[in-house]
Amino acid sequence: MPSKINSSGQKVWQVRDRNGQLLNWALWMGAAIIFYISWMKISDQTTWFFVYDAPRIAADIGGRALPPKWEYITKLGKPIWDTLNIATLGTMFALIMAVPIAFMAAQNTTPSKLFARPLALLIIVSTRSVNSLIWALLLVSIVGPGVFAGLIAISIRSIGFCAKLLYEAIEEIDETQVEAIRATGGSGWQVMVYGIVPQILPAFAGIAVFRWDINIRESTVLGLVGAGGIGLQLQSSLNILAWPQVSLILAVILVAVVIGEFVSAKVRGAII
Amino acid sequence: MSGSVDIGVKLSSRLGKPWRKPPFINSAPLRWTLLIGTVVYLILAFSSFEVNWSRVYAGLERGWRFIVAFSQPDFTSRSSDIIEGMTESVIMTVTSTVVGIAISIPIALGAASNIAPMPIYLACRFIISISRALNEIIVAILFVAIFGFGPLAGFLTLSFATIGFLAKLLAEDIEDMNKVQAEAVKSTGASWLQWVNFGVQPQIMPRLIGLSIYRLDINFRESAVLGLVGAGGIGATLNTAFDRYEFGTVAAILIIIIVVVMALEYLSGIIRARVK
Numbered sequence: 001m002p003s004k005i006n007s008s009g010q011k012v013w014q015v016r017d018r019n020g021q022l023l024n025w026a027l028w029m030g031a032a033i034i035f036y037i038s039w040m041k042i043s044d045q046t047t048w049f050f051v052y053d054a055p056r057i058a059a060d061i062g063g064r065a066l067p068p069k070w071e072y073i074t075k076l077g078k079p080i081w082d083t084l085n086i087a088t089l090g091t092m093f094a095l096i097m098a099v100p101i102a103f104m105a106a107q108n109t110t111p112s113k114l115f116a117r118p119l120a121l122l123i124i125v126s127t128r129s130v131n132s133l134i135w136a137l138l139l140v141s142i143v144g145p146g147v148f149a150g151l152i153a154i155s156i157r158s159i160g161f162c163a164k165l166l167y168e169a170i171e172e173i174d175e176t177q178v179e180a181i182r183a184t185g186g187s188g189w190q191v192m193v194y195g196i197v198p199q200i201l202p203a204f205a206g207i208a209v210f211r212w213d214i215n216i217r218e219s220t221v222l223g224l225v226g227a228g229g230i231g232l233q234l235q236s237s238l239n240i241l242a243w244p245q246v247s248l249i250l251a252v253i254l255v256a257v258v259i260g261e262f263v264s265a266k267v268r269g270a271i272i
Numbered sequence: 273m274s275g276s277v278d279i280g281v282k283l284s285s286r287l288g289k290p291w292r293k294p295p296f297i298n299s300a301p302l303r304w305t306l307l308i309g310t311v312v313y314l315i316l317a318f319s320s321f322e323v324n325w326s327r328v329y330a331g332l333e334r335g336w337r338f339i340v341a342f343s344q345p346d347f348t349s350r351s352s353d354i355i356e357g358m359t360e361s362v363i364m365t366v367t368s369t370v371v372g373i374a375i376s377i378p379i380a381l382g383a384a385s386n387i388a389p390m391p392i393y394l395a396c397r398f399i400i401s402i403s404r405a406l407n408e409i410i411v412a413i414l415f416v417a418i419f420g421f422g423p424l425a426g427f428l429t430l431s432f433a434t435i436g437f438l439a440k441l442l443a444e445d446i447e448d449m450n451k452v453q454a455e456a457v458k459s460t461g462a463s464w465l466q467w468v469n470f471g472v473q474p475q476i477m478p479r480l481i482g483l484s485i486y487r488l489d490i491n492f493r494e495s496a497v498l499g500l501v502g503a504g505g506i507g508a509t510l511n512t513a514f515d516r517y518e519f520g521t522v523a524a525i526l527i528i529i530i531v532v533v534m535a536l537e538y539l540s541g542i543i544r545a546r547v548k
Contacts, residue, residue, distance in 0.1 A: 038363040050420035129533035142335040144327040
């Protein structure tokens with residue numbers, strides 16, 4: 001056990017021995033240096049005058065933004081409906097596409113480990129690593145601005161997420177049940193429907209609701225790049241510096257997000 | 273014995289009928305309400321959709337050019353912009369993750385109901401829910417308006433978002449910890465700080481490391497879009513490339529992002545396996 005002898009000759013317990021301690025210090029030192037260099041880079045690119053002035057600016061914006069312009073809410077009905085649709089339909093399309101990809105990616109159900117599995121994993125990684133706003137940016141330049149671009153962006157972004165969680169659920173299923181169905185002479189599809197699907201259905205429903213919740217948050221900002229929903233109103237209000245409208249929109253978004261989280265928590269609680 | 277009689281009655285009335293799959297939702301009224309509600313919603317949703325198909329058709333050619341661009345990404349013609357944006361993204365990621373973790377640890381301790389007194393618990397939970405409810409992009413817009421353009425706004429945004437994520441999950445882990453170990457440390461007469469350091473911290477360390485690396489990964493992904501609203505990072509370069517229809521550069525940037533995220537994920541897998 002590592003210990004050291006203190007000035008009065010007693011042995012004192014220590015967490016690490018000398019080499020461990022040195023290594024620990026070296027790692028912390030390295031991390032501190034990296035952090036310091038990074039921070040200096042940020043600091044160099046910052047106009048510190050603006051930062052010192054920030055409390056005044058924040059108070060100024062706050063003063064302009066409050067109270068919210070309540071009568072503007074009549075114009076937000078359609079945008080929030082669009083936002084909800086983007087999130088819901090986007091999740092639905094994503095799930096439709098994620099299911100076959102998940103079955104291709106799971107080690108115990110994949111049709112071929114050499115070809116199908118790497119392809120499915122590539123789809124999962126590439127759709128997952130790119131943010132939905134970037135997908136929206138791309139789709140706005142392809143299919144034009146509007147709700148449709150947002151819908152596809154949300155679907156593509158969600159495929160990887162849903163497929164990843166789903167294939168992990170498929171890999172964790174109880175093989176004996178699958179074996180039992182196969183032993184009764186079930187065909188491949190019957191094994192799938194009666195052996196595998198019932199086992200992953202709760203996970204599937206949980207993933208769907210979880211992703212729906214996330215998609216509500218994400219679809220509120222898609223409008224910033226022109227992909228429909230309430231973000232369009234936010235962008236145009238910001239452009240004309242209509243702070244009372246901005247604060248109202250932010251409040252509406254907050255309410256939508258909280259309701260989404262509440263619903264998803266309830267549904268997940270009921271499933272699990 | 274009434275149970276077995278029940279089963280017998282049920283069995284005899286069911287004899288001769290083929291087996292049917294039990295439904296996913298047991299209560300029939302709930303099942304039908306959900307089903308009809310879904311159909312009505314879908315009809316309403318699709319009828320309110322406006323798709324300009326001629327515009328979509330016209331865009332398909334551009335979409336095809338984008339897919340082709342992926343086979344020959346253009347790393348060179350805007351390399352200085354890409355390198356600059358990428359370093360900025362990485363710097364923002366590193367600093368904001370470090371600061372975010374440093375702030376979330378005390379907040380997580382405060383938000384664990386088995387450690388913190390009630391007023392502190394409520395205050396910390398309030399901070400967490402504010403941070404979680406606000407989307408990163410919206411926070412970034414506000415910070416850009418307040419602090420001006422540049423990576424500082426992005427750094428603050430990501431730090432703020434890290435707090436909500438990390439503190440919440442860490443607090444849950446602290447609430448699940450083994451009381452016996454913490455009690456043992458306390459019974460040796462340890463001060464509060466020693467108690468946290470030797471009784472609580474070793475128990476949550478694996479989770480803290482795993483979550484931190486996961487958050488590093490998320491922060492990098494998010495830092496790629498903050499540039500769209502002027503908060504620094506590769507997003508600004510990406511946006512410009514899109515606006516100019518320079519799909520080769522776009523493909524190059526996206527490939528770099530995907531590769532970095534994959535590398536981070538691989539790394540986090542290794543580290544988490546070692547920590548466990």
